Amino acid sequence: AQTVTQSQPEMSVQEAETVTLSCTYDTSESDYYLFWYKQPPSRQMILVIRQEAYKQQNATENRFSVNFQKAAKSFSLKISDSQLGDAAMYFCAPIGGMRFGAGTRLTVKP
Amino acid sequence: GAGVSQSPSNKVTEKGKDVELRCDPISGHTALYWYRQSLGQGLEFLIYFQGNSAPDKSGLPSDRFSAERTGGSVSTLTIQRTQQEDSAVYLCASSSRTSGSFTDTQYFGPGTRLTVL
Numbered sequence: 001a002q003t004v005t006q007s008q009p010e011m012s013v014q015e016a017e018t019v020t021l022s023c024t025y026d027t028s029e030s031d032y033y034l035f036w037y038k039q040p041p042s043r044q045m046i047l048v049i050r051q052e053a054y055k056q057q058n059a060t061e062n063r064f065s066v067n068f069q070k071a072a073k074s075f076s077l078k079i080s081d082s083q084l085g086d087a088a089m090y091f092c093a094p095i096g097g098m099r100f101g102a103g104t105r106l107t108v109k110p
Numbered sequence: 111g112a113g114v115s116q117s118p119s120n121k122v123t124e125k126g127k128d129v130e131l132r133c134d135p136i137s138g139h140t141a142l143y144w145y146r147q148s149l150g151q152g153l154e155f156l157i158y159f160q161g162n163s164a165p166d167k168s169g170l171p172s173d174r175f176s177a178e179r180t181g182g183s184v185s186t187l188t189i190q191r192t193q194q195e196d197s198a199v200y201l202c203a204s205s206s207r208t209s210g211s212f213t214d215t216q217y218f219g220p221g222t223r224l225t226v227l
Contacts, residue, residue, distance in 0.1 A: 006152075035215065043199065045218035091152060093216075098143065098166075102152040 002027045004094060006101035013082045014109050020067075021077045021104045023092035034068065034094040036077045039103075040087070048090070051075065084108050114219035116202050122225045123192055131187040131222045135204030142185050143216060144177055145201040153201065159185060192226045199223050 004025045013019035023036075036048040051059040051068050058066050063083075067076045075094045079086055087108045092101045115134045123129050135142050144156040155169040159179045170176070174193075179185040189196055199221040205214035 033214075037218075043221050045201065045203070047215055047217075050215060098155050098158060100145075100153040100155075 002029075002095050002099045004092060004099050004101040006092060006104050008104045009102070010105045010107070012107045012109060013079070015082055015084060017082055018078060018080045019082055019106065021079075021090050021092075021106070023075045023077070023094060023101055025073050025075065025092075025094040025099075025101075027073070027095045029095060032095055034066070034075045035092070036064070036066070036075075037091045037093060037100075038086075039089040039091065045091075049077070079106075082108050084110060114202055114204050114217055116200075116219040116222050118222060119220065120223045120225075122227065124227050125194060126191055128188065128190045129192055129224065131189075131200050131202075131224070133185045133187070133202030133204075133219060135183060135185070135202070136217055137183075139204035139206050139217075140182065141205045141214065142179060143203045143205075144185070144187050145203070146171075146198045147201055147221070148198045156187070189224075192224075194226050197224055197226045 006023050011019055032053045034051045038046045038048045049059050049061045049064045051066050058068055063080045065078045089103045089105050091103045114136055117132045140161055142159040145153040146156055147153050157164055157167040157170055157177050161182045162179050174190045177187045201218055201221045203216035203218045205216045
């Protein structure tokens with residue numbers, strides 16, 4: 001079975017600080033992509049960043065980066081210089097989508 | 111198309127009635143997915159289409175739920191004899207997924223909020 005675990009239901013960060021959201025998973029697949037999605041109060045799911053499992057280099061997208069540990073099946077998201085607009089639910093989908101974690105609600109304090 | 115669209119955006123129905131939810135994927139996307147998101151919860155996978163066929167419908171919670179896709183485009187999720195526990199946001203996504211691949215980014219619609227009274 002493919003399982004996805006986001007162990008932090010809620011996280012809080014001060015504006016301009018850095019926060020890391022964790023995600024672990026279990027799969028027998030070898031070729032897959034990993035995704036982080038953001039869902040603001042508007043309910044629209046937006047892709048934040050994606051990582052190819054065969055690449056050792058961690059993906060970076062502006063202030064967002066991942067720490068991908070394939071052997072440990074860990075895929076965390078780091079948000080640097082947090083902004084008020086980053087407040088949202090964050091979901092990881094580390095097995096090519098279709099299986100999502102329960103989400104982490106991120107609050108950004110001014 | 112500009113993006114994934116879903117209709118209606120909100121649906122209120124009475125227990126026992128049937129409802130149909132519609133999804134229009136991005137033009138050219140071969141894969142289409144349905145998810146259910148209960149209040150404050152994560153996404154629960156329901157069904158996946160590749161073209162008009164559904165290789166994975168393992169997430170459909172009961173035989174009251176069914177979905178179809180025609181012309182490799184529009185999809186309809188039907189819930190028969192709705193129950194209060196069916197109340198949720200139903201999200202649709204599409205991707206240019208190649209069969210057997212786990213590599214494509216999904217693009218989501220805005221969802222349909224279903225309320226069963």
